[in-house]
Amino acid sequence: MIGRTTRSEEEVLEAIERRRRRPHVKLMDERITLSHGAGGRSSHVLIETVFARAFDNPALAELGDAAVVDAGGAPLAISTDTYVVRPLDFPGGDIGSLAVHGTINDLAVSGARPCFLALGVVLEEGLPVSDLQRYVASMAQAAAGAGVAIVTGDTKVVERGKADGLYVSTTGIGVREGHRLSPMAIRPGDRVLCSGTIGDHGMAIMVARGGLELEADLRSDSAPLHELAGALRAAAGENLRCMSDPTRGGVATVLNELAMSAEVAIVLDEASIPVRPAVAGACEILGIDPLYVANEGKLLAVVAPEAEAEALAALRGHPLGTDAAVVGEVRAEPPGMVVLETSFGGSRVVDMLAGDPLPRIC
Amino acid sequence: MIGRTTRSEEEVLEAIERRRRRPHVKLMDERITLSHGAGGRSSHVLIETVFARAFDNPALAELGDAAVVDAGGAPLAISTDTYVVRPLDFPGGDIGSLAVHGTINDLAVSGARPCFLALGVVLEEGLPVSDLQRYVASMAQAAAGAGVAIVTGDTKVVERGKADGLYVSTTGIGVREGHRLSPMAIRPGDRVLCSGTIGDHGMAIMVARGGLELEADLRSDSAPLHELAGALRAAAGENLRCMSDPTRGGVATVLNELAMSAEVAIVLDEASIPVRPAVAGACEILGIDPLYVANEGKLLAVVAPEAEAEALAALRGHPLGTDAAVVGEVRAEPPGMVVLETSFGGSRVVDMLAGDPLPRIC
Numbered sequence: 274m275i276g277r278t279t280r281s282e283e284e285v286l287e288a289i290e291r292r293r294r295r296p297h298v299k300l301m302d303e304r305i306t307l308s309h310g311a312g313g314r315s316s317h318v319l320i321e322t323v324f325a326r327a328f329d330n331p332a333l334a335e336l337g338d339a340a341v342v343d344a345g346g347a348p349l350a351i352s353t354d355t356y357v358v359r360p361l362d363f364p365g366g367d368i369g370s371l372a373v374h375g376t377i378n379d380l381a382v383s384g385a386r387p388c389f390l391a392l393g394v395v396l397e398e399g400l401p402v403s404d405l406q407r408y409v410a411s412m413a414q415a416a417a418g419a420g421v422a423i424v425t426g427d428t429k430v431v432e433r434g435k436a437d438g439l440y441v442s443t444t445g446i447g448v449r450e451g452h453r454l455s456p457m458a459i460r461p462g463d464r465v466l467c468s469g470t471i472g473d474h475g476m477a478i479m480v481a482r483g484g485l486e487l488e489a490d491l492r493s494d495s496a497p498l499h500e501l502a503g504a505l506r507a508a509a510g511e512n513l514r515c516m517s518d519p520t521r522g523g524v525a526t527v528l529n530e531l532a533m534s535a536e537v538a539i540v541l542d543e544a545s546i547p548v549r550p551a552v553a554g555a556c557e558i559l560g561i562d563p564l565y566v567a568n569e570g571k572l573l574a575v576v577a578p579e580a581e582a583e584a585l586a587a588l589r590g591h592p593l594g595t596d597a598a599v600v601g602e603v604r605a606e607p608p609g610m611v612v613l614e615t616s617f618g619g620s621r622v623v624d625m626l627a628g629d630p631l632p633r634i635c
Numbered sequence: 636m637i638g639r640t641t642r643s644e645e646e647v648l649e650a651i652e653r654r655r656r657r658p659h660v661k662l663m664d665e666r667i668t669l670s671h672g673a674g675g676r677s678s679h680v681l682i683e684t685v686f687a688r689a690f691d692n693p694a695l696a697e698l699g700d701a702a703v704v705d706a707g708g709a710p711l712a713i714s715t716d717t718y719v720v721r722p723l724d725f726p727g728g729d730i731g732s733l734a735v736h737g738t739i740n741d742l743a744v745s746g747a748r749p750c751f752l753a754l755g756v757v758l759e760e761g762l763p764v765s766d767l768q769r770y771v772a773s774m775a776q777a778a779a780g781a782g783v784a785i786v787t788g789d790t791k792v793v794e795r796g797k798a799d800g801l802y803v804s805t806t807g808i809g810v811r812e813g814h815r816l817s818p819m820a821i822r823p824g825d826r827v828l829c830s831g832t833i834g835d836h837g838m839a840i841m842v843a844r845g846g847l848e849l850e851a852d853l854r855s856d857s858a859p860l861h862e863l864a865g866a867l868r869a870a871a872g873e874n875l876r877c878m879s880d881p882t883r884g885g886v887a888t889v890l891n892e893l894a895m896s897a898e899v900a901i902v903l904d905e906a907s908i909p910v911r912p913a914v915a916g917a918c919e920i921l922g923i924d925p926l927y928v929a930n931e932g933k934l935l936a937v938v939a940p941e942a943e944a945e946a947l948a949a950l951r952g953h954p955l956g957t958d959a960a961v962v963g964e965v966r967a968e969p970p971g972m973v974v975l976e977t978s979f980g981g982s983r984v985v986d987m988l989a990g991d992p993l994p995r996i997c
Contacts, residue, residue: 305762310792323768324754324788327775332751332786340786344750345810347707353753353806354789388706389694391715392686393804395757400667406685413689424694424702426686427716429802430672431995437797442755442789444715444806448707633793 288457288534289335298322310357310633312521312567313626317530336530337456338517339383341449348449350385352376356441359633361408363481365474365493366569368441369411374495374569375520375635376445377419381502382516382572384454385447390416392426393442398433408439419497421445451506456534456575458514464581465539465601466574468501468594469494470547471524475566475634476555489551496570501593505574508587512580517573520635522626525564527573528601528611529625536608541601541623544616564613565626567634575603650819650896651697660684672719672995674883674929675988679892698892699818700879701745703811710811712747714738717804721995723770725843727836727855728931730803731773736857736931737882737997738807739781743864744878744934746816747809752778754788755804760795770801781859783807813868818896818937820876826943827901827963828936830863830956831856832909833886837928837996838917851913858932863953867936870949874942879935882997884988887926889935890963890973891987898970903963903985906978926975927988929996937965 300322308315325333332340339352356372366374373390380387392412396405416423473494480491498518506513519527524546532539548556548563556563570593576584581599588597611623662684670677687695694702701714718734728736735752742749754774758767778785835856842853860880868875881889886908894901910918910925918925932955938946943961950959973985 300764303764305758305760305764305767305792307760307792307794310758310790316790320788320790323764323771324790327768327771328754328778328785328788330784330786332784333788340751340753342751342784342786344706344711344808345709347709347711349706349709349808351751351753351787351806351808353755353787353804355755355757355791355804357757357791357793389702389704389713391702391713391806392690393715393717393755393806395717395719395802396667396672398667398669402662402665402667402685405667406689409685409689416690422692422694422704423690424692424704425713425715426682426690426695427804428672428678428682428686429717429719429995430667430669431719431799431802432669434796435799437793440757440791440793440802442715442717442804442806444713444753444755444804446706446711446713446808633791 282453285453285455285457289331307629307632311626311629313526317625335455337383338379339385341383350380350383350447350449352379353442353444354379356635357633358635359437360481361438363493364477364491366495367408367411368439369408370415371495371569371635372441372443373412373415374497376443377421378498378518380445380447381499382518384451384506385449387419387421387445387447387499389446390421390423391444392423394428395436395440396428396430397436397438398430400438419499452511454513454515456515456531459531459535459537459575459603461537461603461605462578463514463575463603464578464599466576466584466588467524467546467598467600468572468588469596470549471568471571472548472552472556472563472566474569475631476552478634479631489555491551491555494568494570496593498570498572498593501588501591502572504587504591505584508583509576509580512577514575519568519571519573521567523565523567524573525611525623526625532611533609538604538607539601539611540604541611541613543613545598546600547596547598561630564623569635644815647815647817647819651693669994670991673988673991675888679987697817699745700741701747703745712742712745712809712811714741715804715806716741717802718997719802719995720840720997721799722843723800725855726839726853728857729770729773730801731770732777733857733931733997734803734805735774735777736859738805739783740860740880742807742809743861744880746813746868747811749781749783749807749809749861751808752783752785753806754785756790757798757802758790758792759798759800760792762800781861814873816875816877818877818893821893821897821899821937821965823899823965823967824940825876825937825965826940826961828938828946828950829886829908829960829962830934830950831958832911833930833933834910834914834918834925834928836931837993838914840996841993851917853913853917856930856932858955860932860934860955863950863955864934866949866953867946870945871938871942874939876937881930881933881935883929885927885929886935887973887985888987894973895971900966900969901963901973902966903973903975905975907960908962909958909960923992926985931997
């Protein structure tokens with residue numbers, strides 16, 4: 274057992290190193306567009322060509338939800354996210370709770386126990402102090418609910434018009450527990466699980482922006498996933514390959530990233546993917562595929578086939594995972610691709626998000 | 636020796652706890668103004684009333700340059716800063732190098748060895764990719780020069796006009812070494828040292844903004860202070876009480892914060908404070924006191940009187956500390972105040988920065 278763990282860890286590190294050395298994609302754009310912030314293909318290319326190349330190091334090369342590092346002998350995970358969601362308030366949350374949940378979740382899906390948050394805010398001149406107090410209270414409540422302390426922060430102010438009320442950056446520091454989770458550990462035959470309905474956050478934001486004439490009751494699923502992730506880890510043990518939270522770019526984009534990292538194919542079963550009827554309806558009206566819509570309280574997990582039942586039971590046993598489902602499986606071919614087997618018996622390739630149908634969703 | 640350290644650590648923790656429990660100041664403003672981001676009194680009140688009160692915890696209560704925490708058994712320091720400097724390029728640096736140096740310095744003055752950086756950027760739609768590449772290269776160079784790895788990041792894009800090119804958030808994680816440094820450890824009789832000339836960064840930004848008709852050759856002092864801080868710690872040992880980097884709000888504001896935290900008076904000797912002639916001249920023309928101007932490559936240190944000579948020698952022995960000087964001393968009365976003894980033999984109270992003569996300096 275120990276031998277196997279060690280080998281797997283080595284294999285993971287080798288795969289990260291291979292990724293670091295593979296031929297670079299090319300960034301063709303001359304100017305930044307909203308697509309570069311959408312979490313889809315443009316974001317991916319920007320990050321790989323501009324940031325990862327310049328900062329080249331093994332922790333960054335994995336491009337996971339959090340960086341996996343050791344500091345002073347402690348196994349840490351570090352994650353950072355900036356929130357520019359518009360509007361600042363939406364059904365199911367606000368920029369404060371979102372900024373705390375989002376960063377906690379990046380740590381949780383990396384196999385870490387979230388411990389500390391650092392907070393940076395850019396405030397727009399003229400923002401009512403009472404609004405700020407409300408968002409700060411929302412952050413405090415979300416952090417306390419997850420047992421995480423906000424231990425340091427920074428406040429900057431820019432002139433009227435130079436920000437939309439406020440932008441929030443949260444960086445999370447967690448302590449890794451158990452074995453190393455990594456997309457590089459995925460193998461053909463593995464199962465793909467989704468912890469619940471998809472698309473709730475993104476569609477709630479769309480409705481909150483108004484002008485849609487939709488009467489659907491849509492709420493963001495924003496929630497802290499550390500307990501759900503912990504339950505899954507406890508149930509699946511070393512059979513848990515990796516987890517990820519499908520935020521910007523949605524399930525489709527995250528699964529494409531996993532498939533590319535692991536050099537495997539992921540085959541999704543359309544009928545098994547949970548989508549709330551109101552979300553499906555709103556997506557249909559707007560011509561948006563829920564596979565590309567952001568989630569803020571869901572996780573995707575890849576487990577070895579022998580752990581499928583326990584993993585699913587663990588997810589369904591937690592209040593945040595009652596709608597969990599096995600949504601697909603991993604195959605060897607075609608590597609780096611996500612394929613959807615539709616309800617009508619056909620199949621189609623599911624690419625990463627291109628363009629940005631839903632800007633500033635988080 | 637061990638007994639003394641332990642007692643002192645306890646005293647520090649008690650003082651932090653007292654600070655947490657003291658009567659709260661009141662925030663009178665109804666809207667956010669540029670002053671709230673200037674690092675002076677308004678920032679201080681905003682942070683104490685809105686953020687520290689809502690997030691109430693011991694690590695935050697100290698309101699130091701970095702939070703002092705333990706994670707997974709490792710003694711860590713965590714610091715975060717958001718950079719909204721305008722213009723993005725200035726003599727002596729750019730937003731990229733500044734964002735790396737600034738966060739490294741917050742860790743260094745907290746007695747930590749900087750290890751990792753997390754990076755969040757908000758990009759304005761339309762920013763030339765070549766500009767972004769230049770700032771990223773500048774970050775990479777600054778990080779490599781300081782032996783720090785940028786291990787994770789996040790990229791968001793906002794519409795044209797909703798940011799000034801880019802805003803950068805950097806969070807640093809360092810490993811604390813040696814005894815705990817804290818303003819709470821300051822005692823009457825201690826000496827205050829400054830590692831070099833003051834006001835260089837802020838005045839360079841003023842000149843870079845143009846329209847000042849100044850021909851002075853002013854450059855930012857932006858530089859990583861971890862080696863300088865390490866040399867000082869090695870030389871002064873347990874006689875080093877604390878360090879701080881006088882960025883926004885300048886030397887005057889930082890010393891006020893130290894005096895308030897330690898409930899002591901700090902008496903400055905005006906004649907001994909190093910100011911470059913070009914900076915002094917520009918300040919005089921603009922009616923700005925260099926004590927309130929931001930620095931990005933200087934540190935202030937408080938040491939026990941018996942360590943004064945070694946501490947000064949250690950600073951002067953490093954290329955970034957050649958102009959170091961003993962600039963003041965600590966007295967018991969009047970507590971919480973900074974007093975300047977002028978070159979003419981008079982004395983005046985030096986308050987925290989009020990208002991914001993130099994917005995968006997970092």
